[in-house]
Amino acid sequence: MTDILGRVRDAFRTDQRADPDRLVERLHAINRFLHTVDGHLPDERLVAAHTLVERAGTRLALSLNHTVVALAGATGSGKSSLFNSLARFEMSPVGVRRPTTGVTHACVWGPLDGATRLLDWVGVLPRHRFVRESALDGADEAALHGLVLLDLPDFDSVEWSHRTEVDRLLGLVDLVVWVVDPQKYADRVLHRGYLRELHRHRDVTVVLLNQADRLQPDELPRVLADLRRLVDADQLSGVPVLATSALSDTGTAPLRSVLEQAVAERQAALRRLSGDVDTVVEGLADLVGTDRADGDVDRPTIRRLIDALAGAAGVPAVAEATEQAYRHRAVAATGWPLARGLRRLRPDPLRRLHLGDGVDGDPAPLPASAGLGIQRPPLAATSVPEPTAAQRSAVGLALRAVADRAGTTLPAPWSAAVATAARSRLADLPDALDRAVAGTDLGVERRPVWWRVVNAVQWLVTVAATVGLGWLILGYAVRALGLPELDYPMVGVVPLPTVLLLGGLLLGALLSLLAKPVIRWAARRARWRAEGRMHDAVAEAARGYVVAPVREVLRAYAEARSALAVAAKSR
Numbered sequence: 329m330t331d332i333l334g335r336v337r338d339a340f341r342t343d344q345r346a347d348p349d350r351l352v353e354r355l356h357a358i359n360r361f362l363h364t365v366d367g368h369l370p371d372e373r374l375v376a377a378h379t380l381v382e383r384a385g386t387r388l389a390l391s392l393n394h395t396v397v398a399l400a401g402a403t404g405s406g407k408s409s410l411f412n413s414l415a416r417f418e419m420s421p422v423g424v425r426r427p428t429t430g431v432t433h434a435c436v437w438g439p440l441d442g443a444t445r446l447l448d449w450v451g452v453l454p455r456h457r458f459v460r461e462s463a464l465d466g467a468d469e470a471a472l473h474g475l476v477l478l479d480l481p482d483f484d485s486v487e488w489s490h491r492t493e494v495d496r497l498l499g500l501v502d503l504v505v506w507v508v509d510p511q512k513y514a515d516r517v518l519h520r521g522y523l524r525e526l527h528r529h530r531d532v533t534v535v536l537l538n539q540a541d542r543l544q545p546d547e548l549p550r551v552l553a554d555l556r557r558l559v560d561a562d563q564l565s566g567v568p569v570l571a572t573s574a575l576s577d578t579g580t581a582p583l584r585s586v587l588e589q590a591v592a593e594r595q596a597a598l599r600r601l602s603g604d605v606d607t608v609v610e611g612l613a614d615l616v617g618t619d620r621a622d623g624d625v626d627r628p629t630i631r632r633l634i635d636a637l638a639g640a641a642g643v644p645a646v647a648e649a650t651e652q653a654y655r656h657r658a659v660a661a662t663g664w665p666l667a668r669g670l671r672r673l674r675p676d677p678l679r680r681l682h683l684g685d686g687v688d689g690d691p692a693p694l695p696a697s698a699g700l701g702i703q704r705p706p707l708a709a710t711s712v713p714e715p716t717a718a719q720r721s722a723v724g725l726a727l728r729a730v731a732d733r734a735g736t737t738l739p740a741p742w743s744a745a746v747a748t749a750a751r752s753r754l755a756d757l758p759d760a761l762d763r764a765v766a767g768t769d770l771g772v773e774r775r776p777v778w779w780r781v782v783n784a785v786q787w788l789v790t791v792a793a794t795v796g797l798g799w800l801i802l803g804y805a806v807r808a809l810g811l812p813e814l815d816y817p818m819v820g821v822v823p824l825p826t827v828l829l830l831g832g833l834l835l836g837a838l839l840s841l842l843a844k845p846v847i848r849w850a851a852r853r854a855r856w857r858a859e860g861r862m863h864d865a866v867a868e869a870a871r872g873y874v875v876a877p878v879r880e881v882l883r884a885y886a887e888a889r890s891a892l893a894v895a896a897k898s899r
């Protein structure tokens with residue numbers, strides 16, 4: 329007996345105690361991962377993680393003083409017999425008709441109180457719950473206090489509901505004892521369908537070769553060794569493989585010993601959940617590719633996007649109109665006063681685009697609601713030309729370039745998320761661009777000082793010419809009426825009124841001529857300035873409507889990666 333216990337302890341010993349704080353930290357990390365990737369990754373990839381967080385939260389909130397152990401196996405392997413043998417009562421019927429157990433039975437060692445909520449959660453019907461606590465046992469059963477033993481239906485059942493029940497419970501219990509018999513221990517469904525999937529739960533898995541009494545003493549070691557080989561091939565090396573018989577107490581001793589140790593350690597629930605976290609992390613690993621660099625949107629790509637958006641927003645057309653408007657306004661302000669009326673008849677190029685209103689005249693009147701806290705009148709829609717097909721496709725290409733550059737180093741689902749993010753605010757972009765252009769101060773409202781100076785001189789020479797002309801007309805009139813002739817003051821040999829008239833006209837024309845190249849140069853500067861300001865406004869729209877959503881996804885990716893790294897390290 330001591331020998332058996334020793335072997336069980338050796339086989340079942342693991343030096344790594346599960347740290348509950350570390351487990352909770354890992355679960356929090358998974359939860360953080362789920363929050364971060366929400367909306368970016370396909371939901372179907374996240375089901376397992378969501379299930380784990382929910383299930384682990386519930387299990388940890390329930391009694392950790394109880395260890396829930398399931399007896400699982402094929403029909404007829406002896407699960408119910410072992411269950412009854414341990415409980416020392418015929419609690420779960422054992423029969424010849426297969427399969428016998430259709431619903432899960434539970435036996436609780438110690439008081440039922442703490443285990444009730446656990447069994448509610450596990451889903452064992454109250455009429456199939458039993459309590460193993462008897463005054464007659466004395467201290468015999470004390471070592472199993474805290475054990476909740478479940479007798480499951482058969483996993484390979486002809487009854488579909490049995491399999492569903494087994495699969496459901498295998499996802500919930502803390503420790504699974506697989507019961508096999510000498511005939512079917514190599515069963516393919518058992519190894520391929522179940523054991524092989526459990527290599528991350530090897531800390532909470534035990535395999536029993538039951539009905540060992542049916543084997544000849546010399547056959548037992550050979551069959552046990554064969555089973556060990558198969559279990560190792562299932563990547564479960566280290567998992568205890570023990571021989572039992574439900575017919576006697578000695579035969580069930582190895583199982584009892586396993587259960588006593590599990591109950592004493594109170595580690596099974598934590599180890600099981602740690603294994604679950606490992607499984608989930610491994611399933612998510614390809615979503616964050618550990619060796620990948622975080623993507624980013626580089627400056628040249630952003631510049632290309634801004635250029636394309638500026639083209640589509642009509643920035644070149646508005647810049648051109650700004651240059652023309654400057655010329656128009658400068659000529660109107662500095663040209664020969666008598667010709668200005670004609671110039672004013674021509675429409676202002678910016679006004680044709682419904683831009684720059686209020687430049688020449690007063691600002692547009694505020695609507696009646698201005699006093700109610702509305703600071704600025706709403707910006708009028710511009711008449712900037714619609715983008716051409718080429719400009720539209722340039723925007724499309726630039727958007728794709730942003731998504732490609734940002735997503736190229738990322739795993740496929742994130743590349744797709746980046747591409748979606750780049751286009752996520754596409755519908756709002758035209759309005760934003762229109763607002764950017766319409767809201768830009770094109771810098772042509774101010775009347776430069778030199779305009780005023782030239783204007784003053786123009787008026788001066790015009791007045792001089794007009795005075796000269798009036799004076800000359802007066803002289804002719806006096807002469808025609810036979811009155812004494814006027815004596816014009818002379819400038820050299822030329823009468824002063826003639827000097828005033830011709831000089832005024834000549835100077836006015838000369839001034840207009842000289843102002844022309846200056847106006848051209850200043851108009852070009854006004855164009856560059858306006859272009860620069862509109863570019864800045866478009867850049868802001870590009871950042872807000874395209875780059876920001878993309879960076880948001882990249883941030884989520886980096887955050888998800890670090891969260892999963894925290895969840896991965898089991899220490």
Ligand SMILES: Nc1nc2c(ncn2[C@@H]2O[C@H](COP(=O)(O)OP(=O)(O)OP(=O)(O)O)[C@@H](O)[C@H]2O)c(=O)[nH]1
Nearest residue numbers: 403404405406407408409427428429482539573574
């Ligand atoms: N000789 C021998 N017979 C056993 C042993 N364990 C179970 N049996 C017999 O095997 C048959 C099946 O036992 P059960 O305990 O009903 O098997 P089960 O795994 O619960 O089967 P299902 O409920 O159908 O899944 C019964 O006739 C038992 O008496 C054992 O250790 N030795």
Ligand SMILES: [Mg+2]
Nearest residue numbers: 407408428429
């Ligand atoms: Mg049974």
